[in-house]
Amino acid sequence: MKATNGNRVRRLGFGVMLGFGAVAVLGVAQASNAAQGKVIFDAQCAACHSVKPGVNGIGPSLYGVYGKPAAHVAGFAFSAALKNSHLVWNKVTLSKFLANPQAVVPGTKMPYLGLPSASKRAEVIAYLKNPEAK
Numbered sequence: 853m854k855a856t857n858g859n860r861v862r863r864l865g866f867g868v869m870l871g872f873g874a875v876a877v878l879g880v881a882q883a884s885n886a887a888q889g890k891v892i893f894d895a896q897c898a899a900c901h902s903v904k905p906g907v908n909g910i911g912p913s914l915y916g917v918y919g920k921p922a923a924h925v926a927g928f929a930f931s932a933a934l935k936n937s938h939l940v941w942n943k944v945t946l947s948k949f950l951a952n953p954q955a956v957v958p959g960t961k962m963p964y965l966g967l968p969s970a971s972k973r974a975e976v977i978a979y980l981k982n983p984e985a986k
């Protein structure tokens with residue numbers, strides 16, 4: 853009886869360990885996505901955007917942009933087009949916008965032709981979501 857219980861406990865322990873392992877692996881996968889995203893961001897976005905709070909350049913600071921309504925950053929003169937877009941930035945809206953800003957928000961003043969690769973857009977979005985990830 854005792855032995856059986858012990859086995860069950862051991863098996864449970866193993867299962868829990870597997871569970872933690874899977875979560876850890878997922879965490880690493882997300883972090884490396886963000887790291888890839890940083891490389892793309894630095895090459896294609898950083899000329900106009902910072903991910904630091906309150907640092908507006910040619911484009912607004914993108915600090916904490918994920919989950920926020922479009923054109924919410926204080927102190928940046930957004931286009932009327934973006935202000936009136938009523939978009940909320942999430943995985944779907946960001947991916948569409950970054951694929952072709954002018955098509956999604958006609959009249960936006962973001963002078964960027966778009967990032968055609970869906971996987972690269974996903975990486976940039978992972979980075980925007982968590983710029984601290986390594």
Ligand code: HEC
Binds near residue numbers: 914932959961962967
């Ligand atoms: C040449 C400058 C430039 C480049 C390059 C650029 N942007 Fe922008 N971005 C802007 C400007 C200007 C705006 C404001 C648009 C408006 O008001 O219509 C903007 C707006 C945005 C917004 C909306 C912000 C908000 O608060 O609603 C996001 C998100 C964004 N850019 C992401 C990116 C990403 C990611 C890249 C790189 C893949 C990028 N941008 C490349 C200039 C740029």
